[in-house]
């Protein structure tokens with residue numbers, strides 16, 4: 001029994017290792033906004049478990065006119081948003097997009113998006129790799 005448990009644990013660890021390899025994005029969500037909102041915010045966790053920096057050079061979606069990388073910065077109690085034309089996730093690092101911090105700024109929606117809808121966002125990396133995300137519209141983080 002002990003041997004079996006060890007074996008299962010080893011299998012489990014192997015599975016986790018495989019899942020954690022490379023560059024991957026998880027926990028993505030778009031915050032639900034009123035129907036007349038001119039912009040929505042998207043959040044996610046970018047994991048770079050590779051030995052090389054990964055740079056995002058663009059984002060786009062058929063559901064929005066423009067998608068940008070932004071970061072909310074507080075200065076003297078006032079939040080403003082900084083636009084990042086591109087964003088680098090250093091080797092071995094993670095960047096968390098979360099409220100009041102980095103976010104995907106999804107501007108000028110082309111359709112009304114409500115709770116439970118899914119938005120496809122295409123991220124392009126500097127090496128031309130395209131990452132497709134299907135991001136759910138939710139009230140809060142998954």
Ligand SMILES: [Cu+2]
Nearest residue numbers: 070081103105
């Ligand atoms: Cu923004």
